[in-house]
Amino acid sequence: MALRGVLRLGEVSIRVLDMKAARQHYGTHMGLIETLVDEEGKVYYKCWDEHDHHCLVLREADSAGMDHFAFKVFDDQTLTELEGKLRAYGIEVEHIAAGVYPKSGRRLKFLLPTGHTMHLYAEKEQIGNTLGTRNPGVMPDEGVIRGFRINRIDHLLIGGDKIDENAKLFQEVFEFDMTERLEDVDTKASLSIFVSCSTKPHDIAFVVQPEPNRFHHVSFLLESVSDLVHAGDLIGKYRIPVEVNSNRHGITRGATIYFFDPSGNRNEVFTGGYVHYPDTPTLTWDTSELGAAAFSQDNTFRDSFFTVLT
Ligand SMILES: [Fe+2]
Incomplete structure (x- = not known):
């Protein structure tokens, strides 16, 4: 592709x-x-x-x-x-x-x-990453990479009541692939759906909520797990409220930390995850393995994940 x-x-x-x-x-x-x-x-x-x-x-x-x-x-x-x-x-x-x-x-x-x-x-003014485009080197000058050492915005998770319809729209109109899906083991109803327009395990995801138009989190990409540990140190230093400290998702296999901005909006830093291709099969998880699907290092789901949104 x-x-x-x-x-x-x-x-x-x-x-x-x-x-x-x-x-x-x-x-x-x-x-x-x-x-x-x-x-x-x-x-x-x-x-x-x-x-x-x-x-x-x-x-x-x-x-x-x-x-x-x-x-x-x-x-x-x-x-x-x-x-x-x-x-x-x-x-x-x-x-x-x-x-x-x-x-x-x-x-x-x-x-x-x-x-x-x-x-x-399709268009947004480009101001560059300070490296230029000829012989750019591999890292910017001291001081450009600061704080959590975030490379780029990665994905977002939004909540609402019609997540199957969202997934259908993204697949049929925008040509995203459904990479993973979490369903209720008894009813088979979708609890969350992950879709990709790239080789990432998700570019956007949807989580079921009783109300429409809910915001779950925006996620920022770090280069490595060592940067995740560094971000975790700063989260502690600055007393930033943490929901889930350094862990790994079962879904997407990404390493993660969840924390909140001062207004209660959830943020994530994320690194890793597998490479998705258009012929990669959709992975299905169910609530019999909810903990492992969400956080694979302690196999423990956090209820706040389904209840705290802005
Ligand atoms: Fe995320």
Whole structure:
């Protein structure tokens, strides 16, 4: 598979209760690079090894949670084709002109069956990763990689009541593969579904919730497990609330830490996981092995994983 079509998660826009505390968390502690404060006071961040202008947007609000997320597609022609496919599938699509979202080309905006607002875009201003593109070397100058040593945004998990419909849309319209699925061992109902548009074990996942439009977490990619241990040390140093310390997921096989920003939004740092190809079979887990599916080093599920969302 040559990677075309929908490329990757490109942007997550989340609400925070206190911007000063949020900037300390995402900027000072996690080490994301602040690239813009817009006229509405929204703060934009990128990770060091991303070329695009930003991947995370913070907006101060009265409630935590997610405003929207956006996937980047290969080019403008892909965007046009996906609009046709979305409309044929029965999804209403709104046009957003270039520049309405800072540094961004035109976008398609629509609602998922789970009630989340999703965007697709093909263009975002590229500002590089400081290495350049000729003889770039392997690491930036001292001080560019800071805090948790985060390379890039990786994936997100969203919660809602119609996760099977989300999975169908992502598979049929966006050509994602279902990599893994967790089901109730008795009813066979889907509890969470993992889908990929790349060779990663997931680019987005869905967890069943009684309410629509819930945000579970945004995950950031680290280069190695030693970076995960380093991030864990900083999480302790800065007294960041931890939900699950260094562990490994059964699903995706990624090494992970879950923690919360000062507004209660869940974050993850993630590294590893297997390589997915389009002919890799879908893996099914059931609740008879719920602990191992979630956290394979202690085989213990955390109830908060299904109940604490923003
Ligand atoms: Fe995750």
